[in-house]
Amino acid sequence: MKKYNTNHTFAICAYGESEYLEECISSLLNQTVKTNILISTSTPSEYICKMAEKYELPLCINKGEHGITQDWNFAYEHADTDYVTIAHQDDIYDKRYVECLLNNVSKVSRPLIYFTDYAEVRDGAIVTNNKLLNTKRILLAPLRAKVLWSNKWIRRRILSIGSAICCPSVTYFRPNLPSPLFLNGFRSCEDWETWERISRLKGAFVYNKKILTYHRIHENSETSKIIHDNKRTEEDFIMYRKFWPEWIAKILIKKYASSQKSNDL
Template sequence: MYTSADHTFAICAYGESPYLEELIHSLKEQTLSTTLLLATSTPNDLIRGLCEKYDIRMYVNDGPGGIAGDWNFAVSCCDTPLVTIAHQDDIYKPAYAEEMLTRINSSILPLIYFTNYSELRDGREVNDNRLLSVKRRLLYSLGKLENAGKRWAKRRALELGCAICCPSVTLCLPNLELPVFEAGFGSNLDWQAWERISRKEGDFLYNTNVLMLHRIHEDSETSHLIRDNRREAEDLAMLKKFWPAPIAELINLAYKRGQKSNG
């Protein structure tokens, strides 16, 4: 059985995010206290100051950069078997850690745990829009506990786009191959990772409760990728892992329209 001592929130901080302290507050206010650390490849006064203020261990990545490098470095800094990569702009609801441990301990072979989520736009929680509705439909089968370990259900959540919200994910490292993320993709390295993991025996544990808020704003990395069209090429490459090329291209046209709600 995993306990609170077995989990770490690994904050990935980059640059000078005006939202970083709000994230830290949400992690400090969890109903179940677990380990908290911060990893960065851009140490600065803001990050150092917040780490000192909240007594958070800071680790500096001097190795491979990029999103994959930063995320893998954050995971490597953790001494616990369960790791949640907390993105600097997002917010976690107080029950996230407590409900995560309950669900993971219900599984014989957990791979990843993740939750439903809302968007945070201009300081306001948005719980329902077209993109969220589509993702929740894709996750419908995994919402049933008996389907958590079924390969078809795990891949259904990914075959039309990545319905799994990356910052809502807790990794069960003893059951995964390291490093978790591969370099090469800018926005879809999480989709790539979940696709690879979905082939393994084990459970994708989906909590249908909204337990985190994913912030959408102009300066997010995803928004930048959408604007310079890198996202479209990455989406097509991922869709081809599930579909023949002509079908993947048709799906990608429809999927591209859904991205407009993120920019």
């Protein structure tokens, strides 16, 4: 098992027998800057073990409490580098992801998170533009200016409208972040809730406007499943109330629910 000194790790969260896991692994192995990779799972199987063995990757098995936030925290904590990207097993990363990460975070003194623009993968085709993607790009437009990366007011205004940050595209700088990173209790807004807490901290939200992450949308993905769950609406409302009075939150949640239909299949 080769260990690289990039101070970065891709921690792949794997479960079940995803037909896309190997493609995800390949995209990480093909990075222009070689980096550390591990597989983390709370559902060990012969398939996942074979993938780890085939590519000589460390396999970390969560034998404790299971769930989205618990599994993400487990994977995150088992990386021994400062920079950690929680890679989703169905997604694909551009070969320049780590190269661009290291280049961009070198421009700030106190990075919190680094994230990129993204495209969707639907039925094997890459989709770079649709209503949801374009709306998120508009919301994140202020962060195209490096001078605003450390502006708390700007990033909180962005988050007050919705969760425009693509979770799989995010790299976390552990020394500057709280522990645990993700809080239990959320099933669909666990990432948005984390961005909201981190947005209050001193440091930079480093945004790369290049499409370097490809998020797969399919009927068995967690994103698609949650869209049909009423729990999502409840959590969205809780998040809006962190920024707005109740009457504004009720208006925003109707608009946000409509925009999420882009993920429906």
